[in-house]
Amino acid sequence: MCKGTEPGQERSCSTNWSIKSGMITWVELTRAGKYPVTERCLPYNPTSRARCSYDCQDVDPRLKLGKFYWQRLQDPSEMQDHIRQFGSVVTRKEEWTDMKSFFKNNSMGVYSGPCKGANVELHHAVQVVGYNLEDQFWIIKNSWGTSFAEGGFFRVAFNSKVGAGNPDDTYGLKFVLNKLPTLPKQRLSPSKARPGCWEYRARPSDFVSRVADTFGLSIQQVLQDNIGRIPEPDMFLSDRTILLCGIDGNGQQGGGADLRAATTPTPWLPLSISTPLNAGGYSTPALAPAPSRRRLAGPDARVAMAQQLDALMAIKASIDAQGSLTWTRETGANGGYCKWDEIECDDSGNVIILAPGGLLGGTLPPVDALQKLPRLANLVLRENGLKGTLPVEYRGLVNLAAFGCDGNSLTGTLPPDLGGLEVFDMGFNPRLSGTLPPEWSGMKSLQLLFIPECSLNGPLPKSWAALTDLHNITLYNNLRLSGTLPSEWAALKKLTMVDTSNCSLSGPLPKTWGGLVDLDYLSVAFNAKVSGPLPAEWSAMKSLERFDGQACALSGPLPKSWAALTNLQQLRLYNNQGLSGTLAPEWAALTKLEWLDVTNNSLSGPVPPSWGSGMKRLKILELYDNKRLSGCLPSALNKRLRLADTWPEGSLLSQTWDRTEITGFC
CATH class of the missing domain: 3.10.350.10 (LysM domain)
Structure with a gap:
């Protein structure tokens, strides 16, 4: 992590990322084959003002052998467990004004908290690499070079006064091998x-x-x-x-x-680089265990392996029109298929994950072949150039937990039943059409639904309110999806992400959705007929981190009650010309807000002075094209507001108040 050069940058490098955003971006980039910087590219050195680079030319080949997952760590015991298993965690550490002098005089000491009169100088992202239970301290690796404290490392006590390990800003990455x-x-x-x-x-x-x-x-x-x-x-x-x-x-x-570990495979989770940055849907959900496995031996094992090899060769004949797969009966005999790169097996030689990569150009596997893989849990056919329609018969694959087929050329409609799936990813198939089946309300195990950028039409089914295990609904860029946002979906209490942006939805924002207390990402942007007020009842969405309501037809005032959304980081409401009234002084309580965009609306009055002292993390404030906004911006915002990374570092957002009556800072 890089040290922020100004207090307003807080936990960022040059990207304005929060720690969570950094975790998500790391996962996104590595899964997309774009490997961010590691110490292999940017060695740890004594330079205290080193710039971060996010283009790693010297990629550690081990990064290509698996996938990263991130998770939020809620308490010290979770931090310690993650350090033991995976090596380190990333957290926010408050840098107090007396901390540098403490370590200058006592490089191996344990900082137990600020002295009287000390203040927080900046919020700093650090790596916690160890701990000592006997003496009760964390061991932290800093980014200020080896001249700081104990060769660049320092120790802080297990207490809240130190300002390390905040549960809102402590995350861990774990790396899972594609093939053991x-x-x-x-x-x-x-x-x-x-x-x-x-x-x-x-x-x-x-x-x-x-x-x-x-x-x-x-x-x-x-x-x-x-x-x-x-x-x-x-x-x-x-x-x-x-x-x-x-x-x-x-x-x-x-x-x-x-003997090999009989570990339960985690159903594959879809990941697209175009999925919104702050969406929390990338951490692995708690999924149902795989079916119990009977160890095969002797003739039974040979028969079962022969049947599965037959099935795999039939699947190859269907999906691989290009002849890209190197599967042969000779290399696959007697369980040899378990060594193929695209296959993962359990300890008995049963195929549990099938994930061929590359352009294959064939059609979806025949049902009868898949049925001969009795333990298949994850079927991943991503960006394989496959054609054809989704077979209704796939619902009979009773052990299949995750089915991903995004980025292909599938046609036809969605089948009315998909069996016991937990994860369904069919995004980026532009010719996949038809309606969202109301019958899916019977798929009680469904947790993640990812179908963006297709040609779906019709309404969002009210009946899906019965899918009470659903965490994620991603449907953006289906231009013909219509109707209203179902108020009945308030029953989906486990939802963490809903993205219905750039569709043709209409009607009001449901007041009942205020009960979705775990929702952290919500976008209804670019639905020109979504109208009505911003519901005051949404103040109960205590987990909400990002709301996108851009380019809709929203109207009325900015709710004062939204001051209770204390986890909000991004609020984008531009181009809703019916939004009126004043900027709410109460929103000064949004202390985690980093980006506020209310441009091209009908707002009026002054910018509240309380925003200067309250919005400590605000970096992007966009107010322009509100002709009746007046007064001046609080001077405390002067050093915080920066342009995006494409502009010279340190440039002020002077266009923040273009085409308003705001006169500048005061």
């Missing part, structure tokens, strides 16, 4: 000293996290079971013999030759 590495069978043997455990003779290239990932164990568990055997968690194991306990998920004793 296979370890040599002959290196496992039952432990005589610890019955029920196994001894594993490590290869010279093995390290703790690789072994833990392969066998479905936490790093913490491996280290605890090998106290004295593994002196350093980051070391290569180099032919050491270590203990692995609890790795037989099926309760089988002995027979370690074919």
